[in-house]
Amino acid sequence: MAKLPPAVARLRAAVRDGLDGLPPGSLVLVACSGGPDSLALADTVAFCAPRMGLRAGLVSVDHGLQDGSDARAASVAAWARGAGLDPAEAVRVEVGADGGPEGAARAARYAALDAAAERWGAAAVLLGHTRDDQAETVLLALVRGAGPRGIAGMRAVRGRYRRPLLGIARADTHAACAERGLRPWADPHNEDPRFLRSALRPALDSLVAVLGDGLVANLARTAALVGEDTDYLDALALAALDECRDGDAAGEGGPVGGEAKGGDGRDGGSGRGGALDAKRLAALPGPVRTRALRAWVLESGVDGAELNHRHLAAVDALVAQWRGQGPAFLPGGIEITRADGRLRARRAYARRQPH
Numbered sequence: 001m002a003k004l005p006p007a008v009a010r011l012r013a014a015v016r017d018g019l020d021g022l023p024p025g026s027l028v029l030v031a032c033s034g035g036p037d038s039l040a041l042a043d044t045v046a047f048c049a050p051r052m053g054l055r056a057g058l059v060s061v062d063h064g065l066q067d068g069s070d071a072r073a074a075s076v077a078a079w080a081r082g083a084g085l086d087p088a089e090a091v092r093v094e095v096g097a098d099g100g101p102e103g104a105a106r107a108a109r110y111a112a113l114d115a116a117a118e119r120w121g122a123a124a125v126l127l128g129h130t131r132d133d134q135a136e137t138v139l140l141a142l143v144r145g146a147g148p149r150g151i152a153g154m155r156a157v158r159g160r161y162r163r164p165l166l167g168i169a170r171a172d173t174h175a176a177c178a179e180r181g182l183r184p185w186a187d188p189h190n191e192d193p194r195f196l197r198s199a200l201r202p203a204l205d206s207l208v209a210v211l212g213d214g215l216v217a218n219l220a221r222t223a224a225l226v227g228e229d230t231d232y233l234d235a236l237a238l239a240a241l242d243e244c245r246d247g248d249a250a251g252e253g254g255p256v257g258g259e260a261k262g263g264d265g266r267d268g269g270s271g272r273g274g275a276l277d278a279k280r281l282a283a284l285p286g287p288v289r290t291r292a293l294r295a296w297v298l299e300s301g302v303d304g305a306e307l308n309h310r311h312l313a314a315v316d317a318l319v320a321q322w323r324g325q326g327p328a329f330l331p332g333g334i335e336i337t338r339a340d341g342r343l344r345a346r347r348a349y350a351r352r353q354p355h
Contacts, residue, residue, distance in 0.1 A: 007175035010168060011044045016052065018126070018156070018164025019045075024053040026123035028162075030085070031113055032058050034076040036184035038128035040173040041165055043180055045126060046083045057087040059116045059125075061109045063095050072185060087120055102195055103305065117160055129154055129163045132170040135219035136200055143200075147309065152230045153223035167220070237291030240284050244292065246275040246342050275342040281319045290316050297330060300345035306331035318343060 004012075019028065030045050032038040042058055049056035058080035062073035073090035080088035093108040113125050134153050141150030156166050165173065177184050208215050276296060281289055293315050298304055302311075307330065314328035318338045327337040327348075335348035 005175070005179040007172040008044075008179050010172050011040060011165065011176050012048055014168050015041070015044045015048045015164045018162050019048065019052055019054060019124075022052075022054060022123050025055065027055045027057060027120060028124045028126055029087075029113070029116060029120065029122045030056065030058045030080075030126045030128075031109075032060050032076055032080070032128070033187065034060065034072055034185035035128075035187055036177050036182075037130055037133075037165065037170065037173045039076075039182050039184045040176040040180075041126060041128040042080060042085065043083065043182055044176070046080075046085050050084070056085050057120060057122070058085045058089075059113060060088075060090045061112050062090055062092045063105050063108065064092060065095060065105065076185075089116070091116060102197070107305075114160075122160070124162050125160050127161060127163045128165055128173070130165050130168050130170045130173060131220045132216055134166055134223050135216040136197055136204060138219045138223050139200055139204060140197060143196075145309070148226050148230050148233075151223060152227035153220075155227060169216070233287055234291055234295075237288050238295060240288050241276075241292040241295055244276045244280040244284075246277045275344045278319050278322070278338055278341050278343055281343070282322075286316075286320070289319065293319070296343075297334065297336065297345065300330075300334050300336075301347070302330050302332050302334050315343075 022028065028045065028049060030038065030042040032042045045056045058077065060073040060076040060080075062069045064070070070090070070092065073092075077088045077090040091112045093112045095108045096104045098104055098107070116122070117125050137153040138151055141153070144150065154163060154166065156163050174184075176182075204216075281292065284292065290312055294307070294312055297307065297312075297315060311328070311330050315330070315336050317325070318328060318336065322338065327335045329335055329348070333347050334345055336343060336345050338344075
């Protein structure tokens with residue numbers, strides 16, 4: 001029996017670990033652009049899933065941003081059907097303008113993947129992000145001045161989304177494609193310096209040349225370590241938030257924006273809303289208090305992708321630096337006020353709808 005190529009073996013081991021624990025017979029969908037990472041993932045899932053008692057399908061999202069994108073997505077879906085992935089479909093999306101070109105495309109893509117998961121009853125959606133993507137995410141977070149939540153990077157599991165290849169080098173996905181005779185698509189956006197992640201890649205290559213090959217793995221490991229600490233503090237903060245809810249004000253200031261967003265990395269709260277006791281909040285340690293406040297404002301309907309450290313600092317100042325100041329204004333027209341020792345959220349104006 002021929003020895004399995006090392007890259008293929010590593011991908012299969014990673015995918016088996018990533019699919020572990022899913023109910024027998026459940027469906028997993030691979031999000032596949034046709035690039036080397038997601039194509040290698042789809043090919044590996046097509047091999048591993050049936051042997052684990054799982055069904056596997058594929059969704060290729062056409063963002064409509066490049067000539068021939070519809071034909072490319074259709075060809076990926078056709079390849080998937082030939083590889084035994086079922087269902088396999090190409091989905092066209094309309095990319096808006098909010099959040100810049102990268103953010104808008106990401107939002108449209110995840111909305112399409114969420115819809116496909118609901119439509120087909122999928123237990124999980126698999127994404128092809130690699131260890132190199134994780135290292136880039138950590139560097140981008142540092143460049144943007146993000147805190148621990150940003151440095152924690154992408155999670156291996158977040159809701160229905162799973163990233164089985166997060167510990168796999170990008171070189172392995174390319175090697176696996178070559179070994180398996182796959183013909184991946186090279187996305188020109190990956191070389192376009194107008195996109196921050198693309199512009200960062202040559203800089204990361206230069207850092208690796210100076211600091212050594214272990215840099216990417218070390219950055220990814222940093223993300224994992226910070227992620228564990230962040231999860232622990234978040235759990236403490238949620239428990240503290242419940243202790244700070246003002247029972248006397250229950251129902252008077254419930255969620256003002258409906259349910260907060262969910263999905264991969266788009267944080268949402270429980271939707272409980274209500275007022276908070278400012279004195280109890282002030283007694284919390286700062287890292288716990290700011291996380292509790294963040295969870296609470298997300299319950300009010302603020303989009304987590306739009307919430308930044310300046311917004312949270314303004315809300316925290318109503319607790320820790322109270323001088324009788326006016327309200328803090330948050331994205332989506334949400335206004336946080338303090339009166340009678342309570343913090344309340346209300347919608348000051350309606351969010352403008354895209355035309």
